[in-house]
Amino acid sequence: MTITDLPQPNPGRARLLGTATLLVVAAGSAAGLFLVPADALQGEVQRLLYVHVPAAWLAMLSFFVVFVMSVLYLIQRDPKWDLLAVSAAEIGIVFTALALVLGSLWGKPTWGVWWTWDPRLTTTAIMLMIYVGYLTVRSFADDPDKRARWSAIIGIIGFVDVPIVYLSVLWWRTLHQPPSSPRSMAGEFVYVLLLNVAAFTLLYVYLMLRRYRLAVAERHVEELRLTRDDGRIT
Amino acid sequence: MGDSSVAVRLDKISKRLGWTWALREIGLEVERGSSVVLIGPNGAGKTTLLRLVATLLKPTTGTGEVMGFSLQEDADAIRYRTGLLSAHGHLYGDLNALENLRFAAWMGGVSVDEARLRAALAKVGLDHVSKQRAREFSSGMQKRLAFATLLMRRLDLVLLDEPYASLDSDGIRMVDDFVDEWRAGGGTVLLATHRRGLAVRKADRVAVLQAGRLHRYCRPDELEPADLDPQPVVPAG
Amino acid sequence: MKSSLALRTWAILWKDLLIELRTKQSFSAMVFFAALVLFLFGFAIGPDTATLSRLGGGLLWIAIAFTGMLSLGRTFQSEEVAGGLDGLRMYPGEIRAIYLGKLLANFSMLVVLEVVLVPVAAVLLQLEPWGRFPLFVGITLLGTFGFSVIGTFYASLTQHLRARELMLPLLLFPALVPVFLGAVNGTTLALAGDPLDRIGGWIRLLISFDIIFFVVCVWIYPLVLEE
DSSP states (O other), X not given: OOOOOOOOOOHHHHHHHHHHHHHHHHHHHHIIIIISOXXXXXXXXXXXXXXXXXXXXHHHHHHHHHHHHHHHHHHHOOHHHHHHHHHHHHHHHHHHHHHHHHHXXXXXXXXXXXXXXXXXXXXXXXXXXHHHHHHHHHHHOOSHHHHHHHHHHHHHHHHHHHHHHHHHXXXXXXXXXXXXXXXXXXXXXXXXXHHHHHHHHHHHHHHHHHHHHHHHHHHHHHXXXXXXXXXXXX | OOOOSEEEEEEEEEEEETTEEEEEEEEEEEETTOEEEEEOOTTSSHHHHHHHHTTSSOOSXXXXXXXXEETTTOHHHHXXXXXXXXXXXXXXXXXXXXXXXXXXXXXXXXXXXXXXXXXXXXXXXXXXXXXXXXXXXXXXXHHHHHHHHHHHSOOSEEEEESTTTTOOHHHHHHHHHHHHHHHHTTOEEEEEOSOOSHHHHHOSEEEEEETXXXXXXXXXXXXXXXXXXXXXXXXXX | OOOOHHHHHHHHHHHHHHHHHHOHHHHHXXXXXXXXXXHHHHHHHOSOHHHHHHHHHHHHHHHHHHHHHHHHTHHHHHHHHTTOTHHHHTSSSOTHHHHHHHHHHHHHHHHHHHHHHHHHHHHHHTOOTTTTHHHHHHHHHHHXXXXXXXXXXXXXXXXXXXXXXXXXXXXXXXXXXXXXXXXXXXXXXXXXXXXXXXXXXXXXXXXXXXXXXXXXXXXXXXXXXXX
8 A cells, every 4th residue: 555646746837837937037136136226225235125025925925835735734634735835834944044134134234233123024033933843843753644744733823823923023012112114115116026026936836846746756755665565664 | 323233343454653554454343242362473563453443543544343333433432432451551650549540430431439439449459558659559450450440431342452461360360350250241352462371262252463464363263373473574575 | 421521621630730749849840940040040130130120020931931841741741651642542532631631730830830939039030019919910820821722732742752852942932922922021011010001912912812822722632642
């Protein structure tokens, strides 16, 4: 008896998506770096936001995807939902770290400090920790069913937690000092930003496809390596 | 749903634990009021099978019924009528004998009147140590106390995992007496042991497990000598 | 007759508290550990009583959180010593009683710890909760309950993981951020007399967190124990 065959994404379509993604990301980067002038107040540093904002958006999107996949897994117990969840978690953690680093890099010349306990930044950091917890639990669980089930539970609780964390940090900041001014953008900047958001979202979908394929292959290897006909572990 | 003349019916039950198939396509039927002994070497799956019948594990594939209730859907109804005495007694060392019984009674839905608890202790010969902490008991006494927790409940099916372990001849006789008594009262007994002997001879049927498979399921007189001393399975390749 | 949820919850609560009572050493170890944390803070921050007093709410809750973290797993460890959760799962009836019973046991033990710790903290950190004492007690109870709700849940989940001493804090602390902020800020405001009456928001936050996570954890719990 083997694990049910998992659906695989079509390789031809993946290549097409990859090419499209490359083009749009190149366009977005070119626009952000060369097409648009530097911000009047913030200078060249503001260009970081063209990557920081999409990264933050994807971090949150991924978190939501992990949540949805976790729920689907717990309901249907189909391993493909679990593999999609871990793909989203791995990609999500990269974008979360990226968003944090870029946010910090942008903050230093703009506000003079590396870290401001800004509600959004702080919540993103907490989100990173939840991602780390999710992936660490997976690495410590050998049994595939338990691994999938426990990480699904953490994915769900983490998702319920994040809005409450955000509200509590926001409330905490308003108590101690007024919240930092929102980063508003004018005119052409918004278009470039949206272009980059679209580019990164495409990149996200592409990465998800590749990572999922890898996860399916990993799962088959695991299964082949560890299951033997007489029922003993190698 | 509901009771039937078959206490346990398993149909192609397989259980995967981690990456090992601990049970593979087990199919058997146990009649009500009978006793079945599970034998097999360590790791054959005896404990896994008992835990699965006790609804502590859900089957990976296959279906089963206990007392007519489905393993998948009516697990709670099964737990109501089934008791498992595992190799470890599930006693709380810091609680005394009476308190351990009181806890078992509360959890098992049995009325907790002191006289009843004492009677159960007396039945297993422990009423003189009712206020002693369970951690101070010898392993034989702990087994007796574990038996008492089962005796208090009204059970149709009793699952015993290595009940003879760490018992002296008095204790072994006590186990056999209980098994006889349960059966006389219409109860069904499934007993796993790697020690052969009296239990196997007195059983209605013997189930021989090897590497998760049901090697043979027959009456005691139909057993082959090889069944009682199975060779360890050598992994292929 | 099947036991009701209430009876099973009570049975587990009774058992766990009785075991805790019988092993008195672990409770006093808890108290000393918490006091030690407070002392360490005193050494780290310096003997300036004004600063210590101002930070008092936060320091108290760090001591409670760290000590609580170490004690959350105890009720599940006592099951492991007794042969595993199979024993409890064998009984008929609602399996969530296990979570509820242990949640209440953890909550009770933490409250008893706080009863001892608060006077110690009051002395070491020059705190004066007497001004708005009912508010102080209310915030402490709400915060402790929230801590116990998610702490008991994750303690159960990590029980069978490798490196569980690390996994529990790793999972627990991000989830606890709202409780921690609410408890620390609520306590600090209660101690300072809350002249601008800002404590209401924190109380609402704590109550919302407690309710939301209580419902979620109770609901999901059977999935944690499934095999």
